[in-house]
Amino acid sequence: MSAIAPSAASCTSSSDRFSGRSASRRPARWRRQLLGAALAATAAASAGASPLLFSGTGAAATTAFDAFRGAIGGGSRITWDGVRLDGSDVNPATQVLIPGSTVAIPENRFTAAGALFADPYAVAGDGFAAANPATAGQFPAFTPGNTFVMFDTDGSDFDDRFIEQSFVLPGTTTAAGTRGFGAIFVGVEQAGSSIEYFGRNALGERISLGQFAVEAGSGPSDTQFLGVLFDAAIVADVVLTVGTHALFGFDGTTLRSFGAQTPGTDLAVTDDFVFARPEALVTVPEPPPLALGFAALGAALTLRRLRPAD
Ligand SMILES: [Ca+2]
Ligand SMILES: [Ca+2]
Ligand SMILES: [Ca+2]
DSSP: OOOOOOOTTSOOSOGGGGTTSOGGGHHHHHHHHHHHHHHHHHHHHHTTOOOEEEEEETHHHHHHHHHHHHHTTSOEEEOSTTOOSSSOOSSTTOEEEETTTEEEEOTTTTGGGTEEESSOEEEESSTTTTTOGGGTTSOOOSSSSOEEEOOBTTSSSOOOOEEEEEEBOTTSOOBOBBSEEEEEEEOOOSBTBEEEEEEEOTTOOEEEEEEEEOOOOSSTTOEEEEEEEOSSSOBOEEEEEOSSSOSEEEOSSOEEEOOSOOTTOOOOEEEEEEEOOOBSOOOOOOOOHHHHHHHHHHHHHHHHHHSOOO
16 A cells, blocks of 8 residues: 555654653653654744644534634535445446445545545445444444545555545646645544645655644544644645554455454544645745754753753
């Protein structure tokens, strides 16, 4: 699969990502957070952007979702609910995996809305109950009745749970940018789910604009929302990490279920994707060497203040 692993250098909005570390690792944890924050701040400042975070779980998810949609002026919204599950989908490349319940949509299924996916991903009308019976009833749709996930294409280790979406001018496959993107998650209960945002510099190189953690809910069927809005259309693509494992695998022939969520694992799905209408991509300027120097110096000074006495 071509899903891209999150960058180690990107920032995070939540300390949850490091919460499993022992106390003896704290200096290293602080260093990673501070340097990550310094790099992200530099990138954001150089792009003239101050990203706004919209996040919530449970009832607050709907509040955050509505606030984000208001902030982007409506924008594009994908509910997955128009995808037909019986072989009659408008896109003939939509592949039925389980008749009447689960399909794989092709990469270009939602280019009309300005979204192009890196791989075929799965849409289900039953909360993926047929694809993974052990989770039946666990993932209620935010907008009934379809939801969306990645499935592992080697069908055995369930490690590929990344959804990668790039932005295109609506109705075309021409690369574009958006000011902001957000998604509904259902069932996130542990650290690990996130959205990472990527831009492009003047050379066309991929630049992380930050990796933001999805706030964990308190139950297996809780809804979450995470969205980030930038000042300009600098987001070329996003990578969603959904839970700790894929719900199921399909290798082209055989469908295998992960089974029930166990202690230490977290299964989740997504529903509505919302994003500012894609337009011409604004490139991320390289930070001037002087600004990078000040950012690194500031991080080092802060680190010295925080580091406990030996
Ligand atoms: Ca839906
Ligand atoms: Ca795999
Ligand atoms: Ca879960």
